[in-house]
Amino acid sequence: MRKHGFTLVELLVVIAIIGILIALLLPAVQAAREAARRMSCQNNIRQLGLAVHLFESTNKKLPPGLTTFVNNQPKDWYGNTLFPYLLPYMEQSAIHEMWDWSETYDAAIRNTREPGDPRTRSKNAASAQVVPTFLCPSDLIEERVVELDYYVTGYASGWFAMSSYIANGGTHSTYFRDEDMQDNGVFYMTGEDSQPESFQRFLHDGATPTRFADVTDGTSQTLLLGERYHFDPVFDKQLYESSSKYSRYPIAKWGVWGWTGGGNGTTHVFGSTRVPPNYTTPANVPPSYVAVNLRMSAYGSGHPGGANFAMTDGSIRFLSETINMVVYQSMSTKAGGEISNEGG
Numbered sequence: 001m002r003k004h005g006f007t008l009v010e011l012l013v014v015i016a017i018i019g020i021l022i023a024l025l026l027p028a029v030q031a032a033r034e035a036a037r038r039m040s041c042q043n044n045i046r047q048l049g050l051a052v053h054l055f056e057s058t059n060k061k062l063p064p065g066l067t068t069f070v071n072n073q074p075k076d077w078y079g080n081t082l083f084p085y086l087l088p089y090m091e092q093s094a095i096h097e098m099w100d101w102s103e104t105y106d107a108a109i110r111n112t113r114e115p116g117d118p119r120t121r122s123k124n125a126a127s128a129q130v131v132p133t134f135l136c137p138s139d140l141i142e143e144r145v146v147e148l149d150y151y152v153t154g155y156a157s158g159w160f161a162m163s164s165y166i167a168n169g170g171t172h173s174t175y176f177r178d179e180d181m182q183d184n185g186v187f188y189m190t191g192e193d194s195q196p197e198s199f200q201r202f203l204h205d206g207a208t209p210t211r212f213a214d215v216t217d218g219t220s221q222t223l224l225l226g227e228r229y230h231f232d233p234v235f236d237k238q239l240y241e242s243s244s245k246y247s248r249y250p251i252a253k254w255g256v257w258g259w260t261g262g263g264n265g266t267t268h269v270f271g272s273t274r275v276p277p278n279y280t281t282p283a284n285v286p287p288s289y290v291a292v293n294l295r296m297s298a299y300g301s302g303h304p305g306g307a308n309f310a311m312t313d314g315s316i317r318f319l320s321e322t323i324n325m326v327v328y329q330s331m332s333t334k335a336g337g338e339i340s341n342e343g344g
Contacts, residue, residue, distance in 0.1 A: 034138065034303065034304070037136070037137040037138045037302075037303070038138065038303050038308070038318075040136075040137050041136040041137065041138060041164075041227065041301070041303070041308050042308050042316050042318075044133050044134070044135070044136060044164075044165070045165060045225055045226075045227070045308050045309070045310045045316060046310065046314070046316050047090060047133050048086065048090070048133065048134075048165055048225050048310060049224055049225060049310035049311075049314050049316075050089070050314060051086040051089035051090045052082075052086065052224060052225075053212075053314055054089040055085060055086060055089055056211065056212055060209075060211065061209035061210065061211055062082075062186070062187070062209070062210045062211065062212070063082040063085035063086060064080075064082060064085070065081070065082050065167055065169070065187030065269070065270065066080065066081050066082070066260045066266065066269065080099075080111075080258065080259070080260075081257060081258060081259065081260050081268070081269040082167055082187060082269065083134070083163065083257040083269065084096065084099050084126075084257075084258055087099075087131075090131070090133055092131055092133075095126060095129045095131065098111075098115065098126035098129070099111055099126050100126070109158070111125060111127045111258065111259075112125045112126075112127045112128070112157075112158025112159065112160070112259070113125055113158070121147075121157060121158050121159060122159065123145055123159045125158065125159055126258065127158060127159065127160050127161065127256070127258040127259055128145050128158075128159040128160060128161050129161055130144045130145060130161045130162075131161065131163075131257065134161070134162070134163040134164060134165060134257050135162070135163070135164050136164035136165070136227060136301065136302065136308075138301060138302030138303050139164040139227070139228075139229060139230055139301070139302050140229070140230055140231040140252070140302060141162050141164070141230050141252060142230075142252045143162070143252070143253070144161060144162055145159055145160065145161050145162070146159070146160055146162060146253045146256065147159055147160075148160055148249070148253070148256070148259075158259075160256035160257075160258060160259055161256060161257060161258065162230070162253075162255060162256055162257070163228075163255055163256065163257035163269075164227055164228060164229075164230075164255075164301075165225055165226070165227060165228065166225065166226060166227075166228050166255065166267075166269055166270055166271035166297075166299070167185075167186070167187040167224070167225055167269055167270055167271065168185040168187055168222070168223040168224055168225065168226070168270075168271060168332055168334075169185045169187060169266070169270030169272055169297065169332075170184040170185030170272065170273070170332050170333060171184060171185075171272065171273050171274060171329045171332055171333065172272050172274045172297075184332070184333040184334065184335070184336060185223075185270070185332055185333070185334065186210065186215065186222065186223070186224055186312060186334050187210075187270065210334075212312065214334060214335065215312050215334045215335065216334070216335045216337075217330070217334060217335060217336060217337065217338065219311065219312035219313035220311055220312075220313045220315060221311070221330075221331060222311065222312040222331060222332075222333070222334055223273075223309050223310075223311060223312070223331050223332050224309075224310045224311055224312045225309065225310040226271050226277075226299040226307060226308070226309040226310070227299060227300060227301040227303075227307040227308050228255050228271065228298070228299060228300060228301075229278065229300035229301050229302055229307075230251055230252045230254070230255065231251065231252070231302070232251045232280050232281055232295055234280060234281040234282070234283055234285070235250070235251050235280070235281040235295050236250040236251060236252075238281060238285055238286070238287045239287070241287040242287035251295065251296075254267070254268065254296060255267075255268055255269075256268050257269065266297075267296040267297040270297060271297055271298070271299045272294065272297035272298065272299075272332075273299070273325075273328050273329045273331070273332040274294050274297070274298075274329075275294045275295075275298050276321055276322070276323060276325060277298075277299045277300055277301070277306050277307040277319055277320070277321045277323065277328075278298075278299075278300040278301065278305075278306065278307060278321040279294065279295060279298040279300060280295065280300075281295045300321075303318070305320060305321060306318050306319050306320040306321050306323075307319060307321075312334075
């Protein structure tokens, strides 16, 4: 009896159909995976927002955006950030207990050293502990723990764990260009007890700790935390070609959760609405300028079209990268008196 098989044409048709089905299915699979990553990210930033609320409820003030150490000198921008203060409220008490809370520069440096050995830089240090809640699964972080030298830390080299999230630093929170800087965010330029500081690094007279009651623009309309994104080929290329002392620090190494200091140091933990979400470095930015580029304090994400934000009331929003800039900037001031009508 004669056996029948597939002809070459029939086989090609079957292969073509399978190829079409895969082509149709693959984007759906990728979209489903990204939806899961975005949901995981929203859960992360929700936990961070809740930790801020628990801290404020317990201490009757917000955690300091950064804690500076004076040593009888004018206040400077080197030291701890708000994130170590949140650890006990995120089931990370073990790392919190590793932290040296003494108000000295040396104490801050001890947080980058081998426990019990202040002379040895170590990945076992408190500053190098990876906290999963601080990492968005869509963020392209090549190394979860990075080594930074004193050019970046402003005081000493060490190992530091990365973060995908930054605090609301107002409408412009870049370290350099003091004439453009603003302290109108929820956390920006705060010292001990969340006290606002002037650009001359001295405390304002009569400064008081920041509380949620001070967010008079409305907690549902004011940003608390947002995402940052660690991928920008143009930034890295221009930085590498510059003569800057930061040239060996690509954007993937910028944004550690346990330290602020050095050039552009505040942008490790503070975000700015000076540029829209998902802003990347323009190709025409000269290498000499890229080290102080607005990209370093820009919010952004690996999610298509925008980024996740925690509002001051604890709610979570996904803001579009095409959001109206007037609206966007009004959402980053805590008491600017603007009327925000967020449209995406």
